[in-house]
Amino acid sequence: MNYLDLHAINAPYEPQIKQALLDVVDSGWYLFGKQVCEFEKEWAAYNEAKHCVACANGLDALRLVMKAWIEMGLINEGDEVIVPANTYIATILAVSDNGLCPLPVDADPLSYVISVDKVKALLNERIAKQGNIGRIRAILPVHLYGTLCDMKALAEIAESHNLLMLQDCAQCHGQQVSGTCAWSFYPGKNLGALGDAGAITTDDEALAETIRRIAFYGSSRKYIHQYKGLNSRMDEMQAAVLRIKLKDLDRCNRRRQEIAMRYINEISNPHVVLPQPDSVFHIFPLLCDDRDALQKHLLSLGIQTQIHYPIPPHRQEAYKEWADLHFPVAEHISEHELSLPCHPAMSDEDVQTVIEGVMGMWNEE
Numbered sequence: 621m622n623y624l625d626l627h628a629i630n631a632p633y634e635p636q637i638k639q640a641l642l643d644v645v646d647s648g649w650y651l652f653g654k655q656v657c658e659f660e661k662e663w664a665a666y667n668e669a670k671h672c673v674a675c676a677n678g679l680d681a682l683r684l685v686m687k688a689w690i691e692m693g694l695i696n697e698g699d700e701v702i703v704p705a706n707t708y709i710a711t712i713l714a715v716s717d718n719g720l721c722p723l724p725v726d727a728d729p730l731s732y733v734i735s736v737d738k739v740k741a742l743l744n745e746r747i748a749k750q751g752n753i754g755r756i757r758a759i760l761p762v763h764l765y766g767t768l769c770d771m772k773a774l775a776e777i778a779e780s781h782n783l784l785m786l787q788d789c790a791q792c793h794g795q796q797v798s799g800t801c802a803w804s805f806y807p808g809k810n811l812g813a814l815g816d817a818g819a820i821t822t823d824d825e826a827l828a829e830t831i832r833r834i835a836f837y838g839s840s841r842k843y844i845h846q847y848k849g850l851n852s853r854m855d856e857m858q859a860a861v862l863r864i865k866l867k868d869l870d871r872c873n874r875r876r877q878e879i880a881m882r883y884i885n886e887i888s889n890p891h892v893v894l895p896q897p898d899s900v901f902h903i904f905p906l907l908c909d910d911r912d913a914l915q916k917h918l919l920s921l922g923i924q925t926q927i928h929y930p931i932p933p934h935r936q937e938a939y940k941e942w943a944d945l946h947f948p949v950a951e952h953i954s955e956h957e958l959s960l961p962c963h964p965a966m967s968d969e970d971v972q973t974v975i976e977g978v979m980g981m982w983n984e985e
């Protein structure tokens with residue numbers, strides 16, 4: 621059993637996808653066409669957002685929002701952005717790429733997403749030390765694994781300290797989110813294209829328009845360039861695929877939740893800590909006191925698993941300036957996390973095999 625089976629995940633839509641791709645080929649129109657335009661409308665409506673701007677990938681979605689903030693004069697190079705210590709590194713790369721300084725905050729030990737208490741502690745510590753929060757200007761929560769951060773608490777913090785907010789929604793398609801969100805439609809995500817794609821949703825019209833221009837060479841009219849922009853766009857084929865799969869996203873997420881609930885209800889073992897149930901389970905993260913042994917055991921039964929993520933960003937060479945920092949919860953997760961297969965194309969028998977595999981590890985002792 622593969623950890624992910626993209627072929628099986630896309631199989632239910634194969635005839636529709638093939639037809640839609642042929643239609644794009646026949647149309648002779650590959651960028652800035654009907655498919656992208658309709659997808660933007662549909663993705664905005666699905667998320668109850670006023671605007672959606674499609675772009676090339678999830679990393680670009682994050683980069684574009686911060687680039688737009690800079691162009692709008694809302695944040696300046698060298699300002700600090702609070703990020704979670706437990707995340708995929710793309711979140712943090714997007715901050716660095718804009719000349720902003722990522723400021724990692726450790727994870728909550730139960731939900732594994734950014735700890736609200738530790739965000740508060742960081743801000744209070746700054747205020748105690750220097751009388752103000754210094755150059756902290758924004759907060760970038762990540763709804764990691766499909767689990768929502770405590771947005772009510774984070775929004776209150778942002779409001780009281782006048783911080784900008786951008787959510788990394790690359791792993792939470794289908795969760796109820798509002799505000800400015802960066803999305804990835806990388807093939808393995810809960811809503812995945814057949815290649816790279818991304819988008820930003822927001823209620824902020826000026827922000828959406830600025831992002832749209834920056835993503836098109838800093839231009840809103842051909843050959844008139846207002847910003848030092850870049851080229852980041854979704855193509856018609858990816859949009860056509862996403863429109864087909866979006867119609868089935870809720871069912872797919874319900875199936876993920878069904879599988880996850882079976883894991884949560886049927887795996888019981890003192891060696892294993894199971895995740896909280898309130899998630900769209902892009903990833904099913906269990907913690908195990910002997911993760912590597914469990915991974916090996918499952919592989920010997922033909923069950924492939926993954927680790928999200930084996931090396932936290934502050935332990936990467938790319939951020940060697942953070943070598944002295946410690947984030948005990950993020951480090952604990954990186955040492956103990958194991959992701960069980962959890963995707964909508966799994967059969968009940970597959971799920972049973974995984975459960976028995978995990979339980980069998982200790983029965984043999």
Ligand SMILES: *Cc1c(COP(=O)(O)O)cnc(C)c1O
Pocket residue numbers: 677678679680707708710711762764788790791804805806816817818
């Ligand atoms: C996948 C992912 C990204 C990056 O998305 P791409 O489309 O691969 O660029 C960013 N943040 C998180 C949390 C992700 O999981």
